[in-house]
Amino acid sequence: MEAEIRIDPRRQPSVQAHGRQPGERDLVVEFSICRAHGRSILGASPSELIGDLPHKWVLDVGDAQLADWQAIGDDPRHAELTVLTACRLWRFAETGEHASKAAAGAWALEQDPSLSVVRDALRQRHSDPTHPIDAAQAQDLLELVRRCVARQRARHVM
Numbered sequence: 001m002e003a004e005i006r007i008d009p010r011r012q013p014s015v016q017a018h019g020r021q022p023g024e025r026d027l028v029v030e031f032s033i034c035r036a037h038g039r040s041i042l043g044a045s046p047s048e049l050i051g052d053l054p055h056k057w058v059l060d061v062g063d064a065q066l067a068d069w070q071a072i073g074d075d076p077r078h079a080e081l082t083v084l085t086a087c088r089l090w091r092f093a094e095t096g097e098h099a100s101k102a103a104a105g106a107w108a109l110e111q112d113p114s115l116s117v118v119r120d121a122l123r124q125r126h127s128d129p130t131h132p133i134d135a136a137q138a139q140d141l142l143e144l145v146r147r148c149v150a151r152q153r154a155r156h157v158m
Contacts, residue, residue: 028053028061033098055096056153062089063149066142074135083121083138090145093152101125117141 007013032053038046066089069075069082084101087108091099099107105122108115117137124131 025061025064028057032058036098059089059093059149059153062092063146063153065089066146066149070139070142070146073139076133076135079133079135079138080121080124083117083133083141084125086141086145087118090148093145093149115141 004016005013006016031050034046035050035053036047038050040046043049062085066086069078069086075082081101084105087104088099088101090111091097091104091107094111102122102125105118105125108118115137117134118141120131120133120137124133
């Protein structure tokens, strides 16, 4: 990856140049999302330009990220990202579909309405940036999702 464009509805878009960097594992997920949901402004469709990415690759990358976050532990600045990204991976593992953080959070609550940590992350994202997210509940969610991902990874052997 040589550069990235960051688009956040709460900030101005920015371009960050990195120079050549070996191995950016998140690109597996990014390419998978672009292939599934991208639209071309001009030329071939993303599904023609981006090769198929095995389901297991996306699960492997997602699980590695969740493991990193488990090792970090309590990280209030990134708690919303952690919780809602875990929801995205959980939904992908179960359905094979990519979803926005908000849609994945809503899906997770449909699966288990008792997940107050997801409700808290959605509240922080949409209406109250200072709303607390319980670190222990976030860690429990990471564990739940990693167990689900492990089951699905076993089913999607390369």
